[in-house]
Amino acid sequence: MTMRFPIVLFLSLLFVVSYGQKISPNKKAVMQSIDARASEMTNVSDKIWSFAETAFNESQSAKVLADYAEANGFKVDRGVAEMPTAFVATYGSGSPVIGILGEFDALPGLSQKAKPTKDPVVNGDPGHGCGHNLFGTASLSAAIAIKQLIEQGKIKGTIKFFGTPAEEKFFGKLWMVRAGLFNDLDVCMDWHPGAETRPAVQPGLALVDFTVEFTGQAAHAAADPWNGRSASDALELYTTGINYLREHIKPTVRIHYHIQDGGQVVNVVPDYSRLWVRVRDSSREGMVTVYDRVKKMAEGAAIMASVEYKISLVSGIYEVLVNRSGGSLLQKNLEILGPITYTDDEIAFAKKIQESTGKPQEGLYTKIEPMQETMKESGGGSTDVGDVSWVVPTIRLSAATAPIGTPWHSWAVVACGGMSIGHKGMFTASKTLAMTMVDLYEDPKKIDAVKTEFKERKGGHVYKALIPEGPPPLEKK
Numbered sequence: 001m002t003m004r005f006p007i008v009l010f011l012s013l014l015f016v017v018s019y020g021q022k023i024s025p026n027k028k029a030v031m032q033s034i035d036a037r038a039s040e041m042t043n044v045s046d047k048i049w050s051f052a053e054t055a056f057n058e059s060q061s062a063k064v065l066a067d068y069a070e071a072n073g074f075k076v077d078r079g080v081a082e083m084p085t086a087f088v089a090t091y092g093s094g095s096p097v098i099g100i101l102g103e104f105d106a107l108p109g110l111s112q113k114a115k116p117t118k119d120p121v122v123n124g125d126p127g128h129g130c131g132h133n134l135f136g137t138a139s140l141s142a143a144i145a146i147k148q149l150i151e152q153g154k155i156k157g158t159i160k161f162f163g164t165p166a167e168e169k170f171f172g173k174l175w176m177v178r179a180g181l182f183n184d185l186d187v188c189m190d191w192h193p194g195a196e197t198r199p200a201v202q203p204g205l206a207l208v209d210f211t212v213e214f215t216g217q218a219a220h221a222a223a224d225p226w227n228g229r230s231a232s233d234a235l236e237l238y239t240t241g242i243n244y245l246r247e248h249i250k251p252t253v254r255i256h257y258h259i260q261d262g263g264q265v266v267n268v269v270p271d272y273s274r275l276w277v278r279v280r281d282s283s284r285e286g287m288v289t290v291y292d293r294v295k296k297m298a299e300g301a302a303i304m305a306s307v308e309y310k311i312s313l314v315s316g317i318y319e320v321l322v323n324r325s326g327g328s329l330l331q332k333n334l335e336i337l338g339p340i341t342y343t344d345d346e347i348a349f350a351k352k353i354q355e356s357t358g359k360p361q362e363g364l365y366t367k368i369e370p371m372q373e374t375m376k377e378s379g380g381g382s383t384d385v386g387d388v389s390w391v392v393p394t395i396r397l398s399a400a401t402a403p404i405g406t407p408w409h410s411w412a413v414v415a416c417g418g419m420s421i422g423h424k425g426m427f428t429a430s431k432t433l434a435m436t437m438v439d440l441y442e443d444p445k446k447i448d449a450v451k452t453e454f455k456e457r458k459g460g461h462v463y464k465a466l467i468p469e470g471p472p473p474l475e476k477k
């Protein structure tokens with residue numbers, strides 16, 4: 001002990017980076033570990049990018065990540081929570097236990113080459129329009145860097161990487177939460193690709209997905225329509241009702257629907273119709289109020305068209321319970337790393353993307369700004385990380401993997417995720433997460449602060465999953 005202290009002090013003084021911050025040897029080690037694996041990470045990410053597998057079909061993508069974890073000495077449990085593409089990779093023992101989330105599913109219809117103008121690899125095929133190829137890879141690489149420190153005896157505890165499928169549809173983490181897979185964690189880490197690099201401290205939106213089916217009586221559309229009861233009439237009346245409702249809901253509410261079946265041909269009174277409906281609001285509570293109302297309207301539409309109706313819950317997710325104590329750790333590490341820098345070619349690529357999508361040619365985000373205030377009603381999207389964040393304190397980061405203003409869930413995100421702009425965001429995310437985990441492993445007080453904030457924000461709320469009984473909906477292509 002007496003010998004080690006001066007050495008540690010000496011090493012700490014050595015590692016002073018350009019931002020004028022001291023950097024601990026363990027942080028330096030995780031940065032070097034990630035740099036050393038840069039080409040492997042690019043390779044893994046590019047593979048997942050080209051597989052572009054959608055929700056619950058991510059067998060190759062999950063395998064690449066699980067195999068990579070196993071090759072790096074993790075114990076891997078595959079097919080957890082009744083989902084073949086969900087897995088948990090664990091290394092170490094005892095506390096603290098820190099988890100890190102990794103997604104890898106793609107979106108339908110967004111196939112795109114790594115080019116700055118719209119050019120699908122195969123028209124209509126899926127593509128990584130949310131950057132999840134980078135997401136899973138960066139998180140796993142951060143976990144590997146931590147594993148190496150545990151292995152070398154530099155830090156103590158357990159690291160767990162969670163391979164979480166189907167974020168874009170169905171929300172796979174819901175079933176992992178239900179299976180209790182996060183229960184032994186002290187803290188959970190997470191990130192998401194975006195157009196900016198900063199701690200993610202906004203709650204986003206809670207949502208619910210459900211289907212509405214109308215069933216009537218088929219008949220000839222001209223010869224005997226009086227014998228028909230039209231399921232598509234009910235569908236139209238229902239969506240008309242929803243669109244009138246929009247005037248009487250809070251600005252934070254979003255209602256979307258996708259008509260999945262509106263009848264097959266013009267000369268038959270359709271006896272079946274089906275929609276997928278989504279209701280969002282800034283809180284679970286607010287969302288449920290509108291959800292109840294929108295469900296009731298299906299009955300009204302069915303009465304008007306004299307048909308039967310059926311409502312089936314798909315799944316629902318919470319808004320995120322943010323953690324600013326964790327966010328401030330990320331912030332300090334982002335300041336140590338400094339902004340991402342780009343080559344002239346990358347800036348030109350970004351501006352071409354912006355030109356092709358009708359955005360101002362502002363290039364890429366290259367700032368480190370102070371951590372944002374957390375807004376009560378932040379708007380934005382939704383994530384199944386929300387549910388994880390209500391059962392374990394969750395620290396979230398956003399890292400720039402695409403130019404400023406890039407339309408998300410679009411071909412433009414796919415393009416950047418398959419080239420160096422996306423890769424650079426992935427490296428930054430991986431390093432920031434690993435460095436923040438070093439903070440947590442090295443200092444139990446930091447974990448305590450994160451936990452205390454979690455308890456305060458959660459208050460007396462009892463977490464309740466919004467999913468039907470039974471196994472997850474393993475939809476195949």
Ligand SMILES: [Zn+2]
Nearest residue numbers: 130132167192
């Ligand atoms: Zn996403």
